[in-house]
Amino acid sequence: MMRKSENMPRQMPPPSTLPGLVRMTKMTSIHRQTTTYPRSNHPNPNQKNVLSAPPPPALSNAANHHPPSALAYLDLLNEDIVSTSTKFLPPPPSFPPLSDSQHGLAYWTETEKILLFESLSRLGPSNPLAISQRLKTKSELEVSAYISLLKSSAGGSDPIPVSDIPSAVELSPALCLALEDASDAVATKQLTHERTLESNKWGPAHWLITPQNIEEIERDPDPKMLFHPLFRLRTWLKLSERVFMNSRVEDYNYRTFLPEKGQKPGIRATALEDFYSLVVSLTRRLVATSIFMAEERIDQKRKSAYPEISRRVWKGDVKAALLAVNMPSPARREREKFWGEAARRLRLNVVDDSAQDEKVRMGWDQVEEVLGVRTTGG
Template sequence: MDLDDSPDESDDQGHVSRDGDLLHDEDDEDDSLNEDEHEHDHEHADARTHALEARPTARPDIARSVSFPQRKWNRLRKHYRDHYLVLFKNTFEAGEDDYFHGDLSPTQLGATLWQPDEKTNFYRALRRKGRHDLPALAGLVGSKSVVEIKAYLDNLRELEADRQRFEAQPKNVAHAEIPAAVEVGPDCEAILNRAADALLAFQEQYDAAAAKESNGMWLIDHEIAAELDERADDSEMQGDAPDLASDDDASPIPQRACSFFHLSAYLELSERLFMNRGSNSPDSWQNVAEEGERPSITLDCVTLLYDIIVNLLRRLVQSCIFLAQSRLRASTTKEYRPSGSVKFEDVAAALDVLGVRRNARSYWVGLARRNGLRIVDDAHRRGVDGKAAIPYGAVEESLSQSGRSRSVSAARGASSGEDEAISESSSPMESEDSSRDHSNDHSNDEEDDVQGSEGEVSHQQEGDEDFRDGTETEHDAPGSEGRSKVAISRHKRFRLLEEQQDDYLERMDKAARRREESRLLSFLGAEEHEKVKEEDGVDLGVRPRRLRKSVADCMGWSSINFEAEWETLAKRRRLDSPAD
């Protein structure tokens, strides 16, 4: 389908003014038109003007709703680039790179033999899941258990620790050798954003045109939703509503879906609550919509939501019937036969089985805070500022206390959860004050523990820094002052190496940014490519030397032994007690 439609069919001949007159170009080739042709042109223009004026008032036609995607495409089509589509596909549709080239040798660990294909699957799973999710690694490998996976990981950690301790050149992988993401500048980012918006407008316009041609109704706005709701209400009053329980109904699924929902309420909720995050938020519908456009919903979304809700209701009804039958069989005796009806307890149990909440009060109470809505009091009362925003705590407290009364049977199953929600949201200031008082009471007690543990932490850090510097801890110093001076000097060298490495990585990022911007701009054919080429290059300088890892860095937290609280406190008391 060709989406490169001209905005006006009369562009080749002239323009239509607001009065309906045809304004011919001054360089018209045929200057010998007779009066009949002029009259025909004027009649054609007048008829076209009347059609344009009568279109909005005739009925809420679908073509008027589709004009918003067309208007957006006409506004952004000058920024559309075919090369950006190629870049988009290469970025998001590219497969994972295979970093394992060559054959891996088999490894024997006790009674377990690791074949090359198993090791390849293990390393691929390790790249996806990390080294801590052992069940996931075992599931991806397939042929090894969790115990065997852990044993292989421990063996790799031990080999890494031995290499760091005993080899003169451990050949560690530096941060500069790890591929990192590239941050482009604001100018290049603006060009990419405009190209992305143009591609999105092209796709939306294509989907709208294709859906309109195949279905006839695609986008449901407020006027169409009101018309559909009115038709559904009339059909319900006349008793012609479709049966939602059977799939053999003669009415099509889109018609049943539109009559099942109150679409005007859906659009009103989206416009005022779900999509309205304030004028300053980029996620608000007011910042992404065209002029005069309001939130709408497509027919495909309505049909999909209809299928989801109908399937959920069927599962809920089946679960209620099954649980009711089980209750009847368990409670039926010779002397007592209960009535064969579904009770509230059966519905509540079915909701628990399906994992569905019994009520949605807590969801609506916290909606304003989650969506960042600005709530104002529009009541015309004395002393009330209608423009001042109400705090979220006051909004949640008001919504929690204004709940409707429920029946006795419903309150029996859901009273406990509602009381907890009301107690938590009705007094937020009291909970904050109590937590502050509790933290202040224990702050003095925790200061002694922190001060007592500072010596151990500093001692462990000095030991780790000795291994990072490439040498082991030296115990032949003459006294404590000599050891402290050696530790301080090593600490300074370690900090100096870190600063050099950070500076080198910063220069690498700048160079990578220039190369990536030049590549993107030249690929897209932007004019800013020449400006980027004229800038001077970045001198990377000398790469700093790599740091040696400590044993703790190689083993990770898996080498830490768990100790109970009383064991840690007992050791601390022995360290704090004076020597005899």
């Protein structure tokens, strides 16, 4: 289950579509980190990297609810995480053991059989090629032969009537409420754990960049905040407040989830650090490829009729580098379309405040027409 607040839009445009957000600065290495769902006092045998966290403190969220954490729900959640990430779910302890055996020229181990049955449940018996690709130790022909063996062995057994298999299972309101409570508890514990990590890394006052502390950060930035001279932080905050988290739909509007009146969205310092690492990595890659393209061009020219050609990087070298690293330069029309259709895509209310007497609400078609995305004829 997922908390309602997790449905808030987290869209951010690529760096190439954010003019005015970036200033040039020095480069640094990339730092990435991952987190997992916290769990305490009851380790999951299928999840090795499970973190523990202190009990969640009281949060100032209007929809905050603190039910007791359900260990059974965490087991179910961790199983789903393992199944989704590895596309494999180990059989339960009650599953009968499978012995090694040979069928024809192919020898099947117990592990291969477990993977085969798991793949059959996910892909079905009509896709032996995909099953063999998942097994990696058996060919498509060997998988097809084993599936044929299973079908022939099942020919003498009585099939279960389709009418005996329920098409759906009804969940009672009490069960739905229990699942919601358990998911809220897990989400609250995870949020508390992440806040603790962020606070230890950036300090309790700077781990979350908000309109309230942006002036202090700009006046006396932390040396660890390498992204500060590169990004225009105020612009990022305004984009979250006015565009990406300002939908007319309540579930996608930040006012639904911030309890205090007048409170505005913030950005974690780690998120900006990730964006900074991405920009630095792409820039380094592009610069190195551009220099390589320039050297190749210069060498070819010097071998022909231009031995005295200057060693410079030209615009054409950069364009060739963009194509080489599969980063085609975004056309101006694409950038205009991205921003021009943002009101419709994010369901924003747009007001024309150019008139002095009153503000006029604009429709999405009118907004796109004013921004040059849509023509008058349609």
